[in-house]
Amino acid sequence: MTRPTLPRALAATAAAAAIALVVGGCAASDTPDKTPVDWKLSDSTPAPAGDIDSFTWASYAEPFSLDYAYAFDYADNQILANVCESLLRLNPDFTLSPGLAESVAHPTPETFVYTIRDGVTFHDGTPLTAADVVASMSRHLDPAVGSFWYSSYQNVVSIEQTGDRDVTVTLSVPGVQFNLAMGSSAGVIESAATLSAKGADYGNSTGGVNCTGPYELADWKAGESITLKRYDGYWDPSLKAHAEQVKFVFMADPTARVNALASGDVDGSWLIPSSAVQQLQGSKAGDMYFGLTSAVGSLVVSNLQGPLGDLKVRQALMMALDRKGILDAAGAGIGEVTNVLTTKSVWVGADPAAVDSAFTDVEGYGYDLAAAKKLVEDAGVAGEEVTIMTAPISGEFAVISQATAAALESIGLKAKIESVTPGAYTALFSDPSAREGVDLFYTNWYLSSPDPLEMYAVLRTGEFSNYGGWSDPEFDEVVNTAMAIDDPAERSAETVKAQQIANAQLPWLPLYSAPTTLFLGKRITGAAPSIAYLYYPWAATIGAR
Structure with missing residues (x-):
């Protein structure tokens, strides 16, 4: 899943974040079913027939925090x-529209x-102001x-109130990416008075939050559940909540979560384990949906001083990986193999010709063991060892680590799999020392803005999330040039x-992209099956069937 860049100074803070800033979403998986399932993409679900008193929702984990500065998973x-x-509001189709800012x-x-x-008023009834x-x-x-979202602000020079209702943000360099991030948690607005009053308790189960959304926090039973209630003073009538109450129950055990959905004890959930899709599709408890994603599953090359420092070896590994087989085994065939690090969904407003070129004028890396072996021999690294880090997070991680090891062995390299705790795996994304001696690790990296530059910005020289220290001056120049272009169509020609370049140089090895999964029980309907649920008030759209 994707994460905006974290500054080096915050590495210790990030590493402390409860289970997996970067892999937490994957924790919802169970041992995967190797039988591909029948699936198709949907933009929406049927509109609700009316309001509903309440519904329950299963979450694979309790939030680390509801403080927007740490809401990162x-x-x-x-x-x-x-x-x-x-x-700004990030919509289910991944377009941006006005949110708490009526204009920009x-x-x-x-x-x-x-x-x-x-x-607009906060949940305590006080008005939203520019000072907030x-x-x-x-x-x-x-x-x-x-803040875990510091990277979105790293070029900010000042944030000032410049009128009764105007706030001006000044950057040190031109960059439209800042504004594009304002539809994510980086753009969340809270009451200044609440922030001051709650202090260190803000966003936790004791201090809570006081925002402007269609729901307000009613109850947080640590380790058990969070209950939201409809805010009747909400400003946007088009998103007035259909349900008076929503209860999120924390269910870490994927089997228990799926059983609760199948029995109707819980009404819905995101992140359905791939192994359970067929079970839920065949049940009478509700409906499975597959929707827009911005995530790509990739192998991060975290050591360019070892065998993978040679491009020939990275190419060889790509050619030795049976990525379709991995997708079938790890994700029940739900998704598609990809050769690039972005999905078409994030190329919003791009020139269609540029999008076509971005996804077709690239190397395909077809499965070819003979050619891959020759590349390893030409690189002179046959017999050298590559270390793969994994963790007991899901069946997906086990399948990918084992398949990668087998691919390395098949082309004349040695492979060593090291398994660590989920917490230690999280540290790979925040603590450079945790990556010492590690050549490869898996991530499912999602984007939070409607522009592929969010992905490529983190691969520039010296960026915190450029985990292998890859550097390409031409790539840096292209990305920096593109980031200074406002028009998305013109920008896409550079992007x-x-x-x-990333497809050719392989700083990360793209494997596949899987859709967002959603299950709605037979009592409810209305949510759009889109990864925008991370920032869009999706629960307000759910009502009675």
Whole structure:
């Protein structure tokens, strides 16, 4: 799953985040079924017939925090998206529209001016002001806060109130990516008074949150559940909640979670284990849906000083991986093999010709063991060892690590699999010392904005999430040039070059992309099956069948 870049100074803070900033969403998987399932993409589910008193929702984990500065994973954001709102709204089709900012001006390449919507109130009834916006955004710049979203703000010079309802953000360099991030948790606005009053308790089960969304936090029973209740003073009538109450129950055991869905004890859930899809499709308890994703499962090359430092060896491994077989075994065939690190869904507003080139004018890396063996021989590294890090997080991780080891052995290299705890695996993404001696590890990396540059920006030289220290001056120049272009169609003409360079140089090895999975029980309907549920108030759209 994707994560915005974390500054090096915050590595210790990030490593402390409960199960898996980067792999937590994958924890919902169980041992995968090797039988491919019948699936197709859906943009929506049937509209509700009316309102409903309440429904229950299963989450694979309890949120680490509902503080937007730390809401950095599936468990956190699927709840927070219904309670707190951002300056912009990331819609199910991955377009951006006005949110708490009714409009955005871009008077110079380095400045964005947000005009704050009038008539919005927080859940305690106090009005939203520009001062609340300044206070909320400024927390991301405060080292004492240690925001997980700092990377979105790393070029911010100032955040100032410049009118009764205007807030101006000034950047050190031109960059439209800042504004595109304002539809994610990076753009969430909270009451300044609440932030001050709650202090260190803000966002936890004791302090709670006080935002502007269609639901407000009613109860948080630590280790058990979170209950939301409809906020009747919500400003947007088009998203007035259909259900008076939503109860999220924390169910870490995937088997128990699936059984609760199949029996009707729980009404719905995201992140359905691939092994359970056929079971739920065949039940009379509800319906399975598959929708838009922005995630790509990849092998991160974290050591370029070893055998994988030679491009020939990275190419050889790609050619030795039976990626379709891996998808069938790890994900029941739900998804598609990919040769690039983004999905078409995030190329919003791009030139169609650029998108076509970005996905077709690239190397395919077909399965070819003979050619792969020759590349390893030409590189002169036959017999050298490659270390793969994994963890007992899901069957998907076991399948991918074992298949990668087999592929390495098949082309004349030695493979060693090291298994660590889920917490230690999380540290791979935040602590450089945790990656010492590790050549490869798996991630399912999702994007939080409608632009592929979010992916390629983290692979520039020196970026925190460029885990292997890969460096390509041409790539850096292309990405930096693209990030200074406002028009998405014009920008995409440059971005395609970045995608092609990454495809050719393989700093990460793309495997496959799987759709967002959603199960709705027979009592409810209305949610769009899209990964935008991490930032869009999806629970408000659910009502009675």
